[in-house]
Amino acid sequence: MTGLTRRRLLLGTAAAAAAGGVFGIGDLARAALPGRASQAGGPLRIGYLPITDAAPLLLAHSAALYPAGLVSSAKPVMFRSWSALGEAFVTGKVDVVHLLMPMAVQLRYALGGGVRVLGWNHTNGSALTVAPHIHDLADLAGTQVAIPFWWSIHNIVLQQLLRSHGLRPVVRRSASRSAGTVELIVMSPADMVPALANRSIGGYVVADPFNAVAQIKKIGRIHTFLGDVWRDHACCVLVTRDDVIAQRSGAIAQLTDAVVGAQLLLNADRAGAAKALGGGNYLPQPVPAIQLALTYPEAPYRLAHPDWRPERVGFDPFPFPSFTQRLVEAMGETVIDGDRRFLDRLDPTRVHADLVDDHFVRSALARHGGPAAFGLATTLTREEQVHPA
Template sequence: MPAPTIERPLRVGYVPLTDAAPLLLADALGLFARHGVPVVLSAEAGWAALRDKLAFGALHAAHLLGPLAIALAAGAGGLRRRLTITTGLARNGNTIVLSPALAAAIGPFAPPLDPRRFAEALHARAEEGLPPPTLAVVFPFSSHNYLLRHWLAAGGLDPDHDVRLVVVPPPRVARALTEGAIEGFCAGEPWGSQAVVTGAGRFVLATGDIWRDHPEKVLAFGESIAERDEEAVLSVTAAVIEAAAWLEDPANRPSAARILQERAFSELPLSTITAALEGRVAAAPGFSPQPIAAPMRFLAASRPRREEAAAWFSAMRRWGHAAAADAEALAPWRPDLWDRAAARFSPRPVTGRASPSPLLQMPLESDA
C-alpha cells in the first residue's frame, strides 16, 4: 500500500536573507506552480523559531543552516529529527562587520582583515583592563559561528575566552550594533551591508575570504516527508534549482533585487539588496560598494555534497558541539534526490564545489 501523501499546500519557511532568493524567486516566478506543487512561504524571525517549526511539523520544509541540519540529525542540542536535504541554496554570502570604535582600534586596514591584526587589537584592549568584545553570530550551529571561530583561532585567539560570542537573529544584528549591544557580528547579507550603509559598522571581511565558495544554506524537508510524498519533494527541488539557474544570469539581478525587496526587505534600499546579489557590500553615502572576492553563488551551490557537510561536522566536533562520531550526522544529504530533480532539465544544471575546507585543518593544541 503506498504511503499517504502530505496535505497540500506545502509550508516552507525561510529567514529573510539574500540566500533565501531561490525560494522567493521560485514562488514569484510561478515555478512551484509550473512544477505542479502548491507552496506557501513563511517568513520566520530567526533560526530557533524556524528549527522548532520544522522539527515539530508546523513547516514541511525550510531554508536552513547546514550545521543546524547536522545538529538535528545527530541530536546535538538535545533535539533529534531526521531531515532530507535535496539541494543547496547558496555559497558564500556572509559578512563580518565591526563597530567603528572597534575597527578604529585596529588601525588602518583594507578588507579582508588579517586575523592577527584583530588579535593584536584585542590583546592591547585586554592590557588596558577592558573586557573582551561581544560579537554576534546568528545561531550556535551555523556556518557563521564556525567560520568566525576558525578566523579568530587563526589569529591566535580563543573564541570561548578572548571574545564573548552571543546569538542575535539576522534581521536584528544591524540594530544591535547600532544600540551598542554588540561590537561586531557575522551574518548573512544584506544585514552586513545595512550596518555599513547606516554607519553602524565597518565591513572587515566576508566568510568567503575564510573558506572560498563554502556551502551555505540548504533546503531541508521535515521528517519522513521524502517517503510520504516524494513527488512533491522532487517538484519543489526542481523549481528551486530552476530559480537558482535564473538567478545566475546577471541580466536577471535587477528584477531579482526588486522581488526580494518587495517580499523580504521592504525596509531596505534597493541598492543594498542589489549589491548583495552582485557580489558587493553596500557602502555609506558618498563611498563605493566594496567588491567581495568570493561572491554569493546560487546554482553552483545546488547539488548537496556530503564531503562539504563533513567539514561543518568536523568544526562542530572541534569546538565540542557534537559527539566525535555519529552515523546519522550526514544522512540528511541526498544528492540522489537532487540528481532526479535536476534530470528534469535539458541540459542538466552544472554545479560547482568549494575550495578545500580550512575547517579540516589547524586543530587546537587540546585537539592534538
C-alpha cells in the same frame, strides 16, 4: 502536545536560542516527527528567514515556478529567528525550509528525527561585519560578537578566524582584552544592525543583507567575507523530513526542480531578483540593500583570495560530500553553549550518506542543463579549501 504544554515548549525554545542545544523539545519532536506531512495533494508549507539565503525558495514563488497547487498561493511563512524556524519545522508546521547546514546536522542527530537535506540553497553570502573602530581582528579582544545560532557556519568560521589570529572565543564569560578573549552571543539577525549601531557589540557574523545594510547605513563595515576563509561553503541548505519524502516524493521532486530553476534565474539576473524580493515583497529590507548583497560590484576590503570571488553569493544546488565531512569535523572543534554530545557518536565520513538525499537535485540538475549550467565539474566532486589565516 502530550506531556508538554505550549508554555514549556516556548520556554524550551527560548532557552535553546541562548543555549544552542536541542530546542528543549526533544521528546516532543521525536513524538511529532512521523506522519506530519501535508495532506496528500495539499500544498506544501514553506518557511524562511528574511535573508538572501532564502532567495531560491522565494524567487521560485515570485516567478511562479512551483506547479499550481504544489505550495500555498500565499507567500511562504516568515520567521524571525533560527530557533523559531527550527521549532516550526520539527513540529510539522512547515514542511520545507532553508536551514543552516550545521543546524540540520544537530536536528537529525541530537533529536534522532527525520531531517533530510535535499540540496544546497546557496554558497557564500555571509560576512563578519564590525564597528568602524575595529580595524584588525585583534581589536575584537575584550568585545562581544553576535552570531545567529550556535550551530551555524557563521560561528564555525568566526572561531577559525579568531583562533588563527591568537584570539580565544568564550561563552557565558565576559571578554577580556588582556586575555585576548571574545565573548560570543546569539542574536536574531534583525537585532544585529541596531546593536552594532549603539555599540553594544563589537561586530556580528551573519548572512546578508545585514552586512550590506551596515555598509549602506555606514554604521559598520565588512571585515571578512566567510567565503574568503572557506571557499564556496554552503551556509543554508534545502531541507525537508523523511515523512514528507515518504508520503509526497513527487511533490518534493517538483519543488526541488523549481528551486534549481530559481537558482538559475538568480544567477542570470540578480538585479531583477532584488526588485522581486526586496522592499517588503518577500524580504523587508530595501531593494538597494538586497541588490548590493546579491552583487557587491566592488569588494569592500582587500580580499585574501580574490580568485575565489568570496563577495559573490552563489546559487549552486549540489551538496558535495566533501563539504559535509569537513563541516562535521569543524563542528567538533567549535565552542558552543549547549549539548554537543551527539557529535561523539558521529563518523564524519558517514554523515553525508545518512543526512543528504541528493537524488532529487541530481534529477533537477539533469533537467536544467546539467552541472555545467552552474559551472560545476561534471564529476560533481571537489576538494575543500579552508584558509582562515
